[in-house]
Amino acid sequence: MTENPFPLDRDDLLKAYRIMRTIREFEERLHIDFAKGDIPGFVHLYAGEEASAAGIMMHLKDNDRIASTHRGHGHCIAKGVDVHEMMAEIYGRSTGACRGKGGSMHIADLSKGMMGANGILGAGAPLACGAALAAKVRGDGGVGISFVGDGASNQGMFLESLNLAAVWNLPAIFVVENNGYAESTARDWAVAVDSYIDRASGFGLPGVTVDGTDFFAVYEAAGEIIRRAREGGGPALLECNMVRFYGHFEGDAQTYRAKGEVEAIRASRDCIKIFAERVIEAGVISRAELEAIDKEVLDLIEDAVRAAKSAPLPAPAELLTDVYVAY
Amino acid sequence: MAPVVGIIANPVSARDIRRVVANAASLQITDRANIVLRVLAALRACGVTDVLMMPEKGGIRGHVERGVVRARAHGDTPYPAIHLVDMPVTGTVADTHRAAAAMRQAGVAAIVVLGGDGTHRAVVAHCGSIPIAGISTGTNNAFPEHREPTITGLATGLAVTGKVPAPVAFAANKRIDVCVNGGELREIALVDVALVTERYIGARALYRTENFRELFVTFADPEVIGMSAIAGLLEPVARDESGGLMVRLATPEQRQAGTCGTILHAPIAPGMITPVGVTDWRRMPAGVPFVPEIKAGSIALDGEREVSFSARDRVSLTLRDDAFRTVNVGGCMRFAAQNRLLAGAPAPLPATA
């Protein structure tokens, strides 16, 4: 057996690959089904960004909580939310994670520590602070992680949360998923201090920038940041520079992107391809093993779509149930 | 025509994992822009009227522009005219490569570099014989000397305008050439090449000393941090002498068994003084190819994992003397003092009212 040069054992490498492949196939399938008109509402796809979700979530347990974004499918899958329930939710069926009333931007599963996708940009950051405060008070070693896009990081809520996390020394981690665009606005048009690390420094948090298309770069940096937070070292920011394969939302004509841009990033910056090449080249995992996972994932997605389509819609009588929490 | 000076300011150096695994500093974009303004003022004071800058989208340019506009509003002209290299901006190291090549083609007299060891390496790979003046805005900088950028700017200005003669103004530097599979891949390092067992690039920075195996340095300086410090604390080798040093580091098994000769407490990153097991070391003469013993792992250049290799790959390392030129800042400033270069006759005082 070849020596494993990676920081994860074989089982975890396979698990990471399975997470990324599941996210990719989930999104590729939605891309097709949305165009067919099968899906109500709005969807934002995470394809191309999988290494960020997987590289971070591989370090988390169910008592670690995350607050996601409007582009949340990848975070959900990586955090362990059931793929059948997610698909049913997006199809608006009563078997969905939120009984079909939330849709793509509200998928949540508290039992998995997934506090929800969020249609309000920046709104996940204070939620993550709350989760981090709870973990700190309980002393259970948990962390709260907020994902935020490059565009959403301009929201006041996000900046206030950096301050809150710093003054309370919370085990909170802010992940800026920088794909260079907020809808059609390029980052360098809209962000005054272009490095998110500078923003973190302004509030007294350390920050690290990594190539978000390199699973191992995300994994290594996230591991150190999360460990630091668990040990009481306080909040930190992780900037993942990444690429988005599809438009802002499904149906986006993407007239703001350069000709050939998407083809180029699919060819050279596909995080799953990069991961697969590395582990195969090192002789730790065989191509056949990865292909077997690919097939299982395709079957899973197919079955999730089939089950979703045959599940009932929520009944009109349930319109007002599960919408508000009673305290 | 007055000589043109190139400026390459990396907006993203000093952003890596050492901000959480060690207590490394992080230099803000506005600080980088202020450094550029200090350099510009110093160049102008020496008579440089034009600079050619690398465009970037990290935000440096906007802040520099602000400083220039404000000075103009005061009626001052403390800065040279800024021209930008006409090139696309990718936000990757390719920008630095392209800008350095363009500046070489444009015939600039020197290039001022703001960045870490990695940025300097990227410039040296493409600038040919054009001298560089380094300013440290990175993490583990062994290559650029730490000093106030205004002085680096003054020295560069004095050097390129010929006020300091070339033999004093410029210094020769060493480099290590890394060659994989007979030239399939060629890389360079300005300070150090480390061979480590991790076979993935990941977060790049070197901080897990138990994975270090072999180390090759162009100079070994006990006054810097990083890989050069390990060598420097064993046997100092100056920047201006021929050849470098190679050091073999102990495996965890060798350390456990106590067969590793020396345990060195080395400052390998800011605030990180870590025991490193050393088995032996020897001089690395210039021009002689060295083949590392480790069969698979990563090659770290100037402190960052860059290339992974396996038992199938053939790696060789060769140190070159006289590989590229730098502005000798200390030499220029001492020459300026001895020859009163910045001293002039006093202007008559304005008559008091």
Ligand SMILES: Cc1ncc(C[n+]2csc(CCOP(=O)(O)OP(=O)(O)O)c2C)c(N)n1
């Ligand atoms: C408070 C708020 N303002 C505006 C919007 C509309 N909106 C939805 S997504 C988006 C762009 C988000 O960009 P970014 O944060 O970079 O995330 P990305 O879509 O690139 O993943 C905008 C403006 C919103 N949902 N919430």
Ligand SMILES: [Mg+2]
């Ligand atoms: Mg974005």
